[in-house]
Amino acid sequence: MIKNYFRPKTIDELSELKLKTKGYLFSGGTDLFVKLRAGTIDTDTVIDTKYLNSRKIEITGNKLFIPINATYSELRMFIKQNNVNNMLENIVKTIGSPMIRNRGTPVGNISNASPAGDFVLASYLFNAQVIIEPTSRKLPVKNFIKGPGKIDLRENEFVYGIELEILNDYKFYFEKVGRRNAMIISIASLGLLLKEKDNKIKDIRIAFGSVAPYILRDENLEKSLIGETINEELFKHIAIEYQKLSSPITDVRATKEYRKSLVHNLVIKAYNNLFEKVVKE
Amino acid sequence: MIIKFKLNGKEIVKDVPVHKRALDFLRDDLGVLSIKEGCGEGECGACTILVDGKNIHSCLMLAVELDGKEVLTVEGLKDKTIQNAFVEAGAIQCGFCTPGFIISTKALLNENKNPSSEEIKEALEGNLCRCTGYLKIEEAVKLAVKMYNKGSDKK
Ligand SMILES: Cc1cc2nc3c(=O)[nH]c(=O)nc-3n(C[C@H](O)[C@H](O)[C@H](O)COP(=O)(O)OP(=O)(O)OC[C@H]3O[C@@H](n4cnc5c(N)ncnc54)[C@H](O)[C@@H]3O)c2cc1C
Ligand code: FES
Ligand code: FES
Numbered sequence: 001m002i003k004n005y006f007r008p009k010t011i012d013e014l015s016e017l018k019l020k021t022k023g024y025l026f027s028g029g030t031d032l033f034v035k036l037r038a039g040t041i042d043t044d045t046v047i048d049t050k051y052l053n054s055r056k057i058e059i060t061g062n063k064l065f066i067p068i069n070a071t072y073s074e075l076r077m078f079i080k081q082n083n084v085n086n087m088l089e090n091i092v093k094t095i096g097s098p099m100i101r102n103r104g105t106p107v108g109n110i111s112n113a114s115p116a117g118d119f120v121l122a123s124y125l126f127n128a129q130v131i132i133e134p135t136s137r138k139l140p141v142k143n144f145i146k147g148p149g150k151i152d153l154r155e156n157e158f159v160y161g162i163e164l165e166i167l168n169d170y171k172f173y174f175e176k177v178g179r180r181n182a183m184i185i186s187i188a189s190l191g192l193l194l195k196e197k198d199n200k201i202k203d204i205r206i207a208f209g210s211v212a213p214y215i216l217r218d219e220n221l222e223k224s225l226i227g228e229t230i231n232e233e234l235f236k237h238i239a240i241e242y243q244k245l246s247s248p249i250t251d252v253r254a255t256k257e258y259r260k261s262l263v264h265n266l267v268i269k270a271y272n273n274l275f276e277k278v279v280k281e
Numbered sequence: 282m283i284i285k286f287k288l289n290g291k292e293i294v295k296d297v298p299v300h301k302r303a304l305d306f307l308r309d310d311l312g313v314l315s316i317k318e319g320c321g322e323g324e325c326g327a328c329t330i331l332v333d334g335k336n337i338h339s340c341l342m343l344a345v346e347l348d349g350k351e352v353l354t355v356e357g358l359k360d361k362t363i364q365n366a367f368v369e370a371g372a373i374q375c376g377f378c379t380p381g382f383i384i385s386t387k388a389l390l391n392e393n394k395n396p397s398s399e400e401i402k403e404a405l406e407g408n409l410c411r412c413t414g415y416l417k418i419e420e421a422v423k424l425a426v427k428m429y430n431k432g433s434d435k436k
Contacts, residue, residue, distance in 0.1 A: 003299065
């Protein structure tokens with residue numbers, strides 16, 4: 001049961017409290033309070049980060065900075081108003097429900113480090129850097145997340161923000177396969193970013209959620225695709241390669257065989273959608 | 282911890298235990314009976330309240346987090362248009378979910394005076410109803426929009 005509740009205002013105060021009390025940080029609480037209730041986390045101390053004086057969502061150079069405590073709803077508004085990384089909207093609008101988006105945060109999502117986390121997937125696609133205080137460490141999200149629920153954070157450290165690349169002129173496809181329309185905890189998800197020139201691939205980024213213990217993205221495979229002509233054959237090749245790379249599990253939501261076939265079919269579906277062919281279900 | 286906030290326009294100062302959820306504090310200690318506990322984990326929307334104009338789940342919030350905020354529940358709605366529209370459209374059966382739907386509708390209409398079907402569906406996707414079905418609820422929101430527009434025509 002929670003016995004102590006703190007509201008630090010500065011980075012140092014927050015860091016000292018975390019070190020001293022070993023309490024859990026929270027912003028939206030949409031992961032933490034669910035886990036406390038389920039008993040998968042037990043703590044007597046929670047640290048509310050919402051009183052921290054921090055930077056706001058901002059564009060710095062060619063980066064989009066998303067600070068601690070910025071909610072999905074705030075991010076959505078910012079993207080729209082500033083016409084930046086509009087592709088993110090397609091991911092963010094599928095997260096939870098309006099109530100979850102009014103409270104939940106991208107920083108909470110990556111700190112929670114679920115392989116089904118939608119903002120974790122977004123962070124992989126946009127080559128995000130995770131900014132950590134009070135040490136001012138900065139590391140790529142793929143190094144920050146070490147496994148399901150495991151992150152590279154020392155006892156005095158916390159996530160201060162996430163920095164995403166700003167991408168222009170990319171084609172984008174995102175799909176989350178789940179059981180219901182709202183509040184999907186996905187069975188599998190795919191995000192794909194593609195830049196083309198003369199019908200050839202200039203840059204491609206492909207990431208899958210929920211089909212491995214981590215977000216599945218293979219940068220070597222992506223590199224091998226650069227310069228290739230965009231056609232159905234190529235995407236069939238991509239689909240088969242990722243199917244091989246995926247290592248899904250069977251759980252109450254889906255079997256591993258089903259998830260494997262989803263990996264394949266989602267890639268083909270992305271191709272059909274992006275290149276305006278008739279969508280085969 | 283002593284907190285100070287506004288509930289339905291009224292200033293409240295109270296000492297609350299830090300472990301208490303906003304839902305339990307509002308319902309059990311302050312008698313706000315419109316908010317209900319369905320699932321207790323952010324899935325059903327029966328506990329929805331409006332905090333500083335945004336709809337959120339009171340089951341996933343601590344009472345101490347209400348400090349300094351403005352909270353609105355169905356009890357505090359002076360304008361009954363949305364409620365009337367729900368009644369008229371037959372969008373209520375047992376009524377358990379209704380306050381949550383009304384608060385989410387209020388949040389939507391605060392920001393969007395003329396929502397499309399798509400926007401209505403998105404705004405209400407976090408509220409579950411096990412009796413009525415969502416068609417009548419969507420109709421109720423459209424009716425509320427119509428009633429508001431008629432009201433403003435007269436002025
Ligand atoms: C009904 C429902 C639907 C949901 N739907 C989705 C969905 O569709 N997609 C999805 O990806 N997620 C979903 N979620 C999960 C959750 O809403 C998201 O992961 C959200 O982004 C968490 O953000 P938060 O601010 O609420 O995190 P919190 O609960 O506040 O924190 C999450 C975790 O990170 C730690 N933490 C928080 N802040 C920091 C920090 N600054 N530094 C270090 N550690 C920190 C906390 O101790 C906690 O363990 C859903 C949850 C619910 C209840
Ligand atoms: S009781 Fe809060 S969402 Fe169900
Ligand atoms: S009217 Fe009964 S749950 Fe909606």
